Amino acid sequence: MNTDERPKIEINDITKVYELGKEQFYALGGVSLTLADNEFVTVVGPSGCGKSTMMNILAGLDEPTSGTARVDGKLVKGPSPERGVIFQQYALFPWLTVRKNVEFGLKTARVSAAERHERAEHFIEMVGLTQFADALPKMLSGGMKQRCAIARAYAMNPSILLMDEPFGALDALTRVKMQEHLLHTWEQEKRTVMFITHDVDEAAFLANRVVVMAARPGRIQKIVNVDLPYPRTEEMRLSREFADLRNEIWHAVYHQSPKSDRTDAITANQESEKS
Amino acid sequence: MSVDAPPVTPTIAPLTRRKDPRQQTQRILNVVTLFLGVGIWWALSATGINLPSPPEVLAAAVKLAADGTLWNDMLASLTRVLTGFALGTALAIPVGFVMGWYAWARGLLEPWVQFFRTIPPLAIIPLAIVLMGIGEQPKIFVIFLAAFLSCVISTFQGVVQVDRTLINAARVLGAKDGTIFAKVVVPASTPFILVGMRVGLGSAWATVVAAELIAAQEGLGYRMQQAQIYYQLPTIFVGLIVIGILGLIMDRALLLVEKKLTGWQERR
Ligand SMILES: Nc1ncnc2c1ncn2[C@@H]1O[C@H](COP(=O)(O)OP(=O)(O)O)[C@@H](O)[C@H]1O
Ligand SMILES: [Mg+2]
Numbered sequence: 001m002n003t004d005e006r007p008k009i010e011i012n013d014i015t016k017v018y019e020l021g022k023e024q025f026y027a028l029g030g031v032s033l034t035l036a037d038n039e040f041v042t043v044v045g046p047s048g049c050g051k052s053t054m055m056n057i058l059a060g061l062d063e064p065t066s067g068t069a070r071v072d073g074k075l076v077k078g079p080s081p082e083r084g085v086i087f088q089q090y091a092l093f094p095w096l097t098v099r100k101n102v103e104f105g106l107k108t109a110r111v112s113a114a115e116r117h118e119r120a121e122h123f124i125e126m127v128g129l130t131q132f133a134d135a136l137p138k139m140l141s142g143g144m145k146q147r148c149a150i151a152r153a154y155a156m157n158p159s160i161l162l163m164d165e166p167f168g169a170l171d172a173l174t175r176v177k178m179q180e181h182l183l184h185t186w187e188q189e190k191r192t193v194m195f196i197t198h199d200v201d202e203a204a205f206l207a208n209r210v211v212v213m214a215a216r217p218g219r220i221q222k223i224v225n226v227d228l229p230y231p232r233t234e235e236m237r238l239s240r241e242f243a244d245l246r247n248e249i250w251h252a253v254y255h256q257s258p259k260s261d262r263t264d265a266i267t268a269n270q271e272s273e274k275s
Numbered sequence: 276m277s278v279d280a281p282p283v284t285p286t287i288a289p290l291t292r293r294k295d296p297r298q299q300t301q302r303i304l305n306v307v308t309l310f311l312g313v314g315i316w317w318a319l320s321a322t323g324i325n326l327p328s329p330p331e332v333l334a335a336a337v338k339l340a341a342d343g344t345l346w347n348d349m350l351a352s353l354t355r356v357l358t359g360f361a362l363g364t365a366l367a368i369p370v371g372f373v374m375g376w377y378a379w380a381r382g383l384l385e386p387w388v389q390f391f392r393t394i395p396p397l398a399i400i401p402l403a404i405v406l407m408g409i410g411e412q413p414k415i416f417v418i419f420l421a422a423f424l425s426c427v428i429s430t431f432q433g434v435v436q437v438d439r440t441l442i443n444a445a446r447v448l449g450a451k452d453g454t455i456f457a458k459v460v461v462p463a464s465t466p467f468i469l470v471g472m473r474v475g476l477g478s479a480w481a482t483v484v485a486a487e488l489i490a491a492q493e494g495l496g497y498r499m500q501q502a503q504i505y506y507q508l509p510t511i512f513v514g515l516i517v518i519g520i521l522g523l524i525m526d527r528a529l530l531l532v533e534k535k536l537t538g539w540q541e542r543r
Contacts (some may be wrong), residue, residue, distance in 0.1 A: 061443055089446035095462045095539040102456070105448030140543040156448060265388035 006073055007034035007125040009058065014067035015219070016053050027053045029217025030067070035160075038190045038195040041213045042253065044203040044253055050218025051196045054210065055164050059085045071160060075160065081105055084191075085152030088165040090139040090145040098148050099122060099133045105156045117186060123151040126185060160192040179205055183232055199247050205237055211251040224253040296338070299352055316339070327509040332516070335509035344498070349517065351494040352483050356430065356525075359418025360479045364472055367426035372470075374427070375434025375464070376456065388427055396421040396482045400489055409490040421482045422475035433467025466540060469533040477530060480522045 016028040017023075028050040036042050043051050056062035058069050060079040069076040071083060074216040092101050111119070126134050127147035137145055146166055153161060167175045179202060186193060197203050203210045207226050214221040226245060228236050236242055314328055320326040327335075339345035373380045374388075396417050403413035437460050445455045486498025495514050502510035 005407070019336075025430075031285075059447055061446065077468055079443075079446040079449075081447070083447065085444070085447040087440055087444065089440050091438075091440045093441065093459065094541065095465075104445070105450075108448060108450045108458075137541050138539060152448070 008037040008039070008072065009033075009035040010068075010070040010073075011054070011058070012068045012070070014057060014064040014069065016024070016050065016057070016062070017065040022041060026217030028057075028064070029219050031218065031220055033211060033220060034069075035192055035194065038192055039208050040195065040206060041192045041209050041211060042138050042195045042197055042203040042207040043213060044197055044249065045213030045221070046215055046256075047198060047252065047263070049213040049215035052164055053218065055085075055194065055196055058160075059083055059092045059162050061085075079229070081109065081156040082159055083155060083201060084158035084161045085163065086146070086149050086153055086163040086166045089180070091143055092148055093153075097134050097136055098129055098140070098151075101137070102152045102155050104152065109156075110117075119155050120151075123154045124148075126154070126188065127151045127181070131175050135255050141174075142170050143178055146170070146178065147181070150182070154185075154189060157189065160194070163193065163195045165196050165198065168198070175199075175202070180232075183230065187230060188266055200246055200253060201237075204242065204245050205232055210249055213247060214256045220222060221256055223237055224249055224252065307532045318520060321370075324494070325350050327512055332509045332512040335507070336513045336516075339498075339510065339513060345517070346511070347493055348495045348498045348514075349521065351419070351491075352487065352496065353521065355486070355494070356476075356479050356483045359483075360422045360476055362415070363419040363422025363424075363479065364426045364475060367423045367471070367475070368430050368468060371427045371430025371468070372434055372456075372460070372464075374431040376460070381431070385431075388424065388431075391420070392424050392428065396424075396478065398487050400486060404490065407530060414486040414491070417486050418479045418482050421478040424475075425478050426468070426471040426475040428466045428473025430464065431472075436467070437463040463540030466533070466537040469529065469537065472534070473529045476525055477522070480525065484518060 003208065011031060011033045014028055014031045015026060018025045018027055031050070031054060043054070045051055053062065057064050058071070059077060060076050060083065076083075093104065096104065099120050102124055103116050106116045119131075121130075125131055127150055129144060129147055132140060137148070139160060140148065143272065149166070169177050170178060183206060195203075195206055204226060205222075210224040210226060211220055212222040212224065213219065224245065228241065228245075317329050320328040320331075336345065370384065374384050375381070396409070399417055400419060402415065407416060408415040441459055441463060442455055443539050445459045451457065483494070484496035484499070487494040488500050491497040495518055499511050499514040502508075502514070
């Protein structure tokens with residue numbers, strides 16, 4: 001295979017099994033997915049379908065029961081600053097100012113003070129927090145906190161960004177602004193992004209491709225291509241095409257048939273036991 | 276860039292330190308109640324109950340201060356408290372961290388900490404005297420134990436409650452265990468440690484007087500013990516009031532440190 005065409009992220013038949021008493025619970029029941037370089041993929045699905053589990057495995061914060069996750073062809077083993085992660089709960093260090101938060105990873109990597117300052121300054125400006133560079137997180141609103149977290153992830157110059165419902169805790173208005181802001185940032189600084197959400201609108205607006213997941217076992221239900229160009233605009237959001245797209249995704253999320261090889265087997269078993 | 280307008284105005288000044296009218300009424304009431312308390316005391320002593328009046332106590336205090344006894348006693352008691360407290364917390368913080376960080380350490384140490392915590396420090400005094408004699412050692416030891424036990428528990432709890440997400444955030448930013456410990460676990464548990472130190476100081480101070488009642492040549496507790504033998508009620512009162520005031524000052528000082536070090540906390 002040509003190295004240029006090698007996918008950025010390869011998830012290969014990953015399962016994650018939890019033992020619940022005697023039962024085996026498939027949080028992920030064999031998920032495979034590849035992301036091309038600089039692709040923006042959103043993952044949407046009902047809660048409990050294994051979205052966070054998949055992301056944590058990619059981040060190196062969790063291990064799969066079987067299967068492999070590769071980034072740039074390298075097996076994921078433990079967390080690395082190469083893979084930036086943004087959490088729903090912001091996860092800013094509350095005792096550090098915005099600037100110090102953004103510099104945290106750089107300091108850990110022993111980047112020289114001058115370069116640290118310069119990079120922090122750049123990314124703080126990129127997310128529009130220059131005025132608040134020396135403020136503590138408690139002074140910031142939810143949206144500003146998440147922008148700080150985005151700057152902190154970007155400062156490490158990661159090749160991929162993993163975001164787990166980053167706007168989940170924000171109100172609807174702030175959320176829309178943050179989506180536009182994130183896309184704006186991403187167009188300036190292209191990265192491969194995997195963005196998890198349970199909001200169908202958000203999933204459609206941000207992505208090249210929307211991955212719809214289903215639960216029990218956690219699996220990929222459908223992949224929807226979004227053929228709208230970037231930059232995405234408000235007109236697009238209100239367009240006919242977008243509405244159709246949203247319908248399609250909505251149906252995939254909310255009218256899930258229990259269709260998967262593994263579930264078929266399980267449901268068939270249960271049915272035969274019942275009768 | 277026209278991102279969302281910051282809902283907070285960019286005053287990065289400290290928390291609202293404006294004079295709150297309710298706070299002012301509180302202050303006034305605090306002063307009023309002080310006078311009220313002394314007034315009631317005075318009135319009670321005037322009714323013939325066996326109580327020294329405020330002027331008598333004041334006179335005793337002036338006399339004790341003038342001949343230096345009061346300062347000597349204060350110094351003796353404070354030295355014991357601060358030595359015991361310093362040793363106790365100096366040991367409690369690392370032990371608490373180890374207990375919170377390593378499951379094996381928790382398994383080994385927690386039963387002992389919980390067990391000794393149920394024994395009032397004063398109950399250790401007879402043993403301490405038998406083992407260490409009647410010098411400074413047993414007194415400082417008992418204070419040390421009191422401070423250690425209350426501080427170790429809260430340090431340990433502080434480490435245990437550190438948010439997993441913060442640790443994960445540090446890990447994905449490339450931090451290894453050592454950095455996570457120093458840069459995340461330590462600051463995140465500081466509020467708990469400081470609460471533990473305040474409780475520890477309180478119990479150290481409570482213990483010192485009792486320790487001095489047993490065997491001492493000086494100290495506030497010793498002075499009160501002597502006064503009891505010679506039936507000098509005003510001196511007992513001076514001792515009690517000084518103990519209260521010193522305890523309060525030390526507590527306030529730690530509270531101030533706490534505010535300085537943990538001002539980053541979000542208050543709900
Ligand atoms: N440590 C665990 N033990 C048992 N079950 C777990 C554990 N962690 C997650 N799960 C289960 O795995 C499933 C997937 O979880 P998660 O990936 O968090 O879902 P999502 O992020 O899509 O809401 C859920 O049903 C959850 O209850
Ligand atoms: Mg989740």
